[in-house]
Amino acid sequence: MKPQTKVGILFLVAAGLVVVFALALGSFQPFSNSHELKIAYNFAGGIEVGSPVRVMGIKVGKVRSIDFQPEYKIPDTGEEVKLIIRVSIDKKAWPTLRADSRFFINLAGVIGEKFLEISPGSLEQPELKPDQVVRGEDPPRIDQLISQSYALAGKVLEFVNKNEGSVMETIETMNKLVTNFDKMLKQLEKTSRNPEVHRIVKNLSTIMEDGAFFSQALRSPEGIKTMSLINDLIRRLEPLDAKAIKKFLQEEGIRAKLF
Amino acid sequence: MLKAARNIIDDIGGCVLFIKDVLRTAVRSPCSLESLCDQIWRVTLQSLPTTGMAGFFVGAIMTVQFTMQIKAFGALGYLGGLSTSATVREIGPLLIAFLLSGKVGAFTSAELGTMRVTEQIDAIRCLGANPLQEIILPRYIGIVISSFFLLAAGLMMSIFGGMLLAAFFAGINPDEYLRHIPTIVSPFSIGTGLFKCLVFALVLASVCTYKGYTTTGGAKGVGRSVVSTAVMTMVGIVVTDWITSLISEAALDMFGGGAL
Amino acid sequence: MTLPLFLWQSVRATFTAPYRWKDILIQLEFVSWQSLPVILFCLCFAAIVTIMESSFHMKLVVQNDALVPGFAALLILRELGAVVSALLLTSRVGAGLAAEVGSMKVTEQIDALRMLGIDPVRFLVVPRLIACTVGGFILSIIANLACLYAAMVVSEIKLGYSPGAFITGMRAFVDFQDLVFASIKGATFGAVIPLISCYFGFRCQSGAEGVGSATTNSVVASSVSIIVLDFVLTYIFSHFY
Numbered sequence: 001m002k003p004q005t006k007v008g009i010l011f012l013v014a015a016g017l018v019v020v021f022a023l024a025l026g027s028f029q030p031f032s033n034s035h036e037l038k039i040a041y042n043f044a045g046g047i048e049v050g051s052p053v054r055v056m057g058i059k060v061g062k063v064r065s066i067d068f069q070p071e072y073k074i075p076d077t078g079e080e081v082k083l084i085i086r087v088s089i090d091k092k093a094w095p096t097l098r099a100d101s102r103f104f105i106n107l108a109g110v111i112g113e114k115f116l117e118i119s120p121g122s123l124e125q126p127e128l129k130p131d132q133v134v135r136g137e138d139p140p141r142i143d144q145l146i147s148q149s150y151a152l153a154g155k156v157l158e159f160v161n162k163n164e165g166s167v168m169e170t171i172e173t174m175n176k177l178v179t180n181f182d183k184m185l186k187q188l189e190k191t192s193r194n195p196e197v198h199r200i201v202k203n204l205s206t207i208m209e210d211g212a213f214f215s216q217a218l219r220s221p222e223g224i225k226t227m228s229l230i231n232d233l234i235r236r237l238e239p240l241d242a243k244a245i246k247k248f249l250q251e252e253g254i255r256a257k258l259f
Numbered sequence: 260m261l262k263a264a265r266n267i268i269d270d271i272g273g274c275v276l277f278i279k280d281v282l283r284t285a286v287r288s289p290c291s292l293e294s295l296c297d298q299i300w301r302v303t304l305q306s307l308p309t310t311g312m313a314g315f316f317v318g319a320i321m322t323v324q325f326t327m328q329i330k331a332f333g334a335l336g337y338l339g340g341l342s343t344s345a346t347v348r349e350i351g352p353l354l355i356a357f358l359l360s361g362k363v364g365a366f367t368s369a370e371l372g373t374m375r376v377t378e379q380i381d382a383i384r385c386l387g388a389n390p391l392q393e394i395i396l397p398r399y400i401g402i403v404i405s406s407f408f409l410l411a412a413g414l415m416m417s418i419f420g421g422m423l424l425a426a427f428f429a430g431i432n433p434d435e436y437l438r439h440i441p442t443i444v445s446p447f448s449i450g451t452g453l454f455k456c457l458v459f460a461l462v463l464a465s466v467c468t469y470k471g472y473t474t475t476g477g478a479k480g481v482g483r484s485v486v487s488t489a490v491m492t493m494v495g496i497v498v499t500d501w502i503t504s505l506i507s508e509a510a511l512d513m514f515g516g517g518a519l
Numbered sequence: 520m521t522l523p524l525f526l527w528q529s530v531r532a533t534f535t536a537p538y539r540w541k542d543i544l545i546q547l548e549f550v551s552w553q554s555l556p557v558i559l560f561c562l563c564f565a566a567i568v569t570i571m572e573s574s575f576h577m578k579l580v581v582q583n584d585a586l587v588p589g590f591a592a593l594l595i596l597r598e599l600g601a602v603v604s605a606l607l608l609t610s611r612v613g614a615g616l617a618a619e620v621g622s623m624k625v626t627e628q629i630d631a632l633r634m635l636g637i638d639p640v641r642f643l644v645v646p647r648l649i650a651c652t653v654g655g656f657i658l659s660i661i662a663n664l665a666c667l668y669a670a671m672v673v674s675e676i677k678l679g680y681s682p683g684a685f686i687t688g689m690r691a692f693v694d695f696q697d698l699v700f701a702s703i704k705g706a707t708f709g710a711v712i713p714l715i716s717c718y719f720g721f722r723c724q725s726g727a728e729g730v731g732s733a734t735t736n737s738v739v740a741s742s743v744s745i746i747v748l749d750f751v752l753t754y755i756f757s758h759f760y
Contacts, residue, residue, distance in 0.1 A: 003548035010551050014657045017664040022695055024686050050694075309739055316746045323753050324597055328590070328692075337580060344579075349572045350598070353565075354746065357606045361738035365614065369731025428754075443579060478625055478730045482618020485734040489610030490557060497561040497603075504568050508575075 026062075034061055034088040035130040037097075039116070040074065040081035045105045045139040046114050053087045053116045060093035063116065074135055081135065087116060098125035103136035270491065277469040280391060281399050288389065290396040298401030303408060306362045310413045313358045314351065318417030321346045322424040330429075338425055339436035340443025346417045347444060347452040353500055355413040356459040359406055360492035364467035367398060368488040371471025372481040380472075395472060399464050406460035407453075414452060451507040458503050462495040525640070525718050529648060532641040539646050546650035550709075551657050554611050558604045558662050565603055566669035569594055574678060588680055588688030591670050596697040600663035602749055605708035608655065609741045613712040616647060617737035620720025621730040629721070639721075647713040655709015659702050700756045707752065708745050715741045 044066070053061040064086045073080055089097070098121020106117045116136075128134065160167060325342040329335055374380050374394070383390045418440070425431040470488040474480050573591045620643060623629050632639045667689075674680045680688070719737035723729045 003545055003552075006548050006552040007544060010555070010657050010661070014660045017660060018698065021664055021667075021698055025690055025693060025695055309743060312743060313746050316750045320598065320746075320750050320753050323750070323757055324594070327757055328593065341576065341580065344576060345572065348575075349568060353568075354602065354606070357603075358739070358742045358746070361610060361614075361735070361742045365610075365735040365738050366732075369728075369735050373726075373728045373731050428757075443576075478726070479618070479622050481731045482615070482622060482734050485731060485738075486611065486614040486618060489614050489738055490607070493607055493610055494557060494561055497564045501564045501568050504571050508571065 034090050035094050036064065036086060036088050037128065038131065038133040039085045039087060039103050039136040040072070040133055041083045041085060041105075041136045041138055042081055043138045044083055044085060044136075045107075047085065047105055047116060048114065051114050051116060053089060053118065055089075055093045055096055055118045056120055057117075058093070059115075061087055061089040063087050074133070077135075079135070084133070085116070085136070089118075095127060096120040097128045098122060099128065100125045101128070101134075103134060105136070105139040270487075273473065274465055274469045277472065278465050281395055281468070284389065284391045284396055285400070288392050290392055290400075294393075294397040295401055298397040299405045302363055302367075302401055302405040305366070306359065306405075306409055307412065309362050310355060310359065310409045311416045313355050314413030314416030315420035317351055317354050317413075318342070318346050318420030318422075319424040321350055321417075322421040323428055326425070326429040335429060335431060336435075336439055337443065338429060338431060339422075339439035340441075342421050342425075343418055343440050344444045344448055346421060347414055348448050348455075349500075349504075351414050351417045352410060352452055352455040352459060353496065355410055355417075356406075356456070356463065356496050357493055359409060359459075360463055360467075360489055360496065363402060363406060363409075364463050364488050364492045365485045367402060367467040368471035368474075369481055369485050371395075371398070371468065372474030372484045375472065375474045376477055376480055395468050399468050402464035402467070403457075403460045406463055407457050410456035410459065411453060414456070447511065451503070454507065455500065455503045458499050459496050462499055463492055466492045466495055522718060525721070526714065528640045529644045529714060529717075532638065532645045533648055538649070539642075542646040543649050546646050547654055550608070550612050550650050550654035554608055554654075554658065555661070557611065558607050558658060559665050561607055562600065562603060562662050562666040563669040565599055566591075566595065566666045567673045569599060570670050570673045570677060586688065587678060588670075588674055588685040589690075589692035591674070592667055592685075592689040593692045593697070595666050595670060596663055596693060596701050597753070598749075600666050601659050601701050601704040601708065602745065604658055604662040605655065605705065605712070605745050606742055608651075608658070608709065609712050609745065610738060612651065613716040613741045614734050614738045616713055616716040617720045617723075617734045618730055620717050621723035621733040624721060624723040625725050625730060644713065644717045647717065648710060651709040651713045652706050653709075655712075656702050656706040658709075659705020660698070662705075663698065663701050696759070700752075700759075704749065704752055707748060711744055711748060712741050715744060 047063060047066070049063050049065060051063045052059045053063065067084045067086065068082060069084050070082055072082065072084065097118060101121040102119045104117045104119070106115055321342045322338070325338055325345070326335070329338050329341065371380075371394070380390045380394065383393055422433050422436045425436045426433055467488050470484045470491065474484040476483075569591050570587065573594065574587045577585075577587050577590065620629075623643075629639050629643075632642055671680075671682055671685045674685055675682065716737040719733045719740065723733040
């Protein structure tokens with residue numbers, strides 16, 4: 001074999017291997033089979049160029065670029081959004097994206113890999129157009145969340161430390177209360193099995209009902225008027241014979257209650 | 260192609276027979292302790308700076324590489340342990356032995372080859388002495404012992420280099436770097452690394468003395484035997500690296516994971 | 520001839536015509552084609568050991584070996600592939616070059632070239648420098664990817680990862696730029712080898728002893744400078760990841 005041939009073979013093999021490697025890594029796609037979409041965020045939680053894009057948990061594309069655009073405003077709402085993330089999405093998955101799809105940034109895997117999750121839209125909404133700009137859901141600021149929960153935990157701790165005595169007292173009292181309540185419930189259970197007591201309780205409830213009916217009648221506007229009239233009468237008659245009238249009224253009153 | 264394969268097999272066979280001769284000489288008529296110590300002293304002193312420097316840079320490279328990876332996990336605490344473990348168990352012995360194959364191996368092979376082509380070895384035989392006993396044996400044993408020592412010294416330097424780069428590159432202070440080493444690097448790992456060093460030293464000594472002793476054909480022959488020494492040593496080191504890894508894995512299985 | 524002067528002469532001659540294309544081609548064939556089998560052989564073993572060792576460390580630290588493909592691929596591409604093939608190239612090509620040039624010096628062929636009015640640097644060093652740089656570039660690409668392939672096969676046999684799982688795991692860590700940096704490393708190491716070897720060859724003392732020591736010194740000097748350069752390049756590249 002001529003040396004030219006050997007060197008030529010090596011060059012070709014090297015070039016072929018580079019292409020195979022690039023294809024295997026997915027950093028080079030000659031047969032583009034995807035549409036692009038621009039997603040606007042104010043906070044993107046550490047997403048990077050090359051992070052995967054998933055629809056319903058299936059990888060369908062990747063983040064192509066991240067651009068900072070200080071002057072950009074969403075056309076419909078006029079909201080200022082300064083971060084535009086350009087993603088490519090497989091044509092197969094494109095029809096599942098509708099105008100009401102939502103764009104989350106999520107975290108998965110052992111090393112906390114960031115990815116962009118897209119929820120499928122509903123069928124009656126129109127499909128998204130390629131290269132459209134949509135607003136994404138800003139992920140919660142984990143750092144802020146953590147600092148807030150730290151502050152809360154600190155406050156609780158401080159409170160407990162300060163009022164240790166009274167908290168203990170309260171808990172003890174509550175303990176006692178619960179014990180008593182438990183005892184009462186047990187007794188009630190015991191007594192409710194006794195037929196005599198059962199009858200008494202039933203009577204009691206009838207009386208209560210009657211009383212309720214009467215007091216209802218008393219509380220009605222007519223009753224109040226009558227009462228105020230009687231009061232007036234008593235005040236006027238008082239100087240004459242207070243004792244007799246009182247006695248009469250009391251007896252009358254009792255009778256009126258009974259019938 | 261077939262001829263090349265046969266040459267390789269011939270080389271291996273010749274090397275094994277040569278080692279057999281050397282060992283038989285060692286048992287029957289050992290060389291003087293004085294010449295052995297002289298040999299150890301010379302080889303060690305000659306190669307210590309090179310080995311130390313190589314070890315330092317290997318440790319430094321591994322620390323830089325691991326820092327970039329570990330930063331993504333936010334686990335910089337592991338840096339000391341991981342980079343030291345990888346260096347001591349695998350990369351350190353391999354790369355430092357490659358370097359020694361150039362330094363000690365090529366030097367010895369050139370020295371012996373020169374002796375051979377200038378007919379000094381034949382002169383010794385004419386004087387009634389055994390060249391294997393007088394020349395080869397002290398060199399063989401001396402190279403094994405001093406290479407083992409040099410490799411171990413290189414590993415020490417690699418820890419130092421890793422520590423220094425961790426301080427400069429990753430911003431981890433040396434105390435913390437050193438404190439995390441015992442959490443990952445166990446005595447078993449160090450044993451594996453030293454075992455590798457020993458095996459590499461044996462390969463190195465065998466190949467270079469064999470190749471030097473069997474040199475033929477003038478100044479060009481010396482050059483040729485130096486080249487083939489270096490290549491053969493490196494191939495031998497890579498292959499024995501695999502074998503020692505297998506052995507250490509088997510040993511780990513045998514003595515249970517608790518030993519780690 | 521001092522080292523800076525020698526380097527300056529070689530670099531100047533490399534970037535000025537005329538070139539001896541035929542010689543470059545023959546050297547390129549020697550550097551890349553004839554070194555390929557031994558490099559591939561060694562790197563396959565290196566790949567096996569890398570997989571074994573990284574699975575050992577993974578089990579130690581994170582208790583499972585899910586990240587082994589990614590880590591092993593990264594280690595191979597960033598360090599092992601380039602350095603191991605460069606060190607093998609040093610011992611094969613570099614030592615051979617030093618011996619060849621040293622023999623020429625000893626047998627006064629270099630002086631003969633000077634007598635004929637031919638610049639020995641342009642005649643001897645430049646074709647080898649170009650051939651080794653290009654050869655190192657090609658070899659590092661082929662060697663790295665063959666090593667990755669070997670690692671893929673080994674991880675399927677030993678750890679039970681399918682090739683698809685290996686590639687997916689690799690993608691999480693490895694970028695295309697890793698291969699670019701690896702081939703830059705390969706080309707740099709390739710350029711270092713003939714420069715140092717020829718320098719030691721030109722300074723060769725007379726006799727068989729001189730050739731031997733020139734060869735030895737050139738192997739040591741190139742190995743050390745490869746490791747130091749590897750450190751420097753790693754440090755520089757670490758700012759681009």
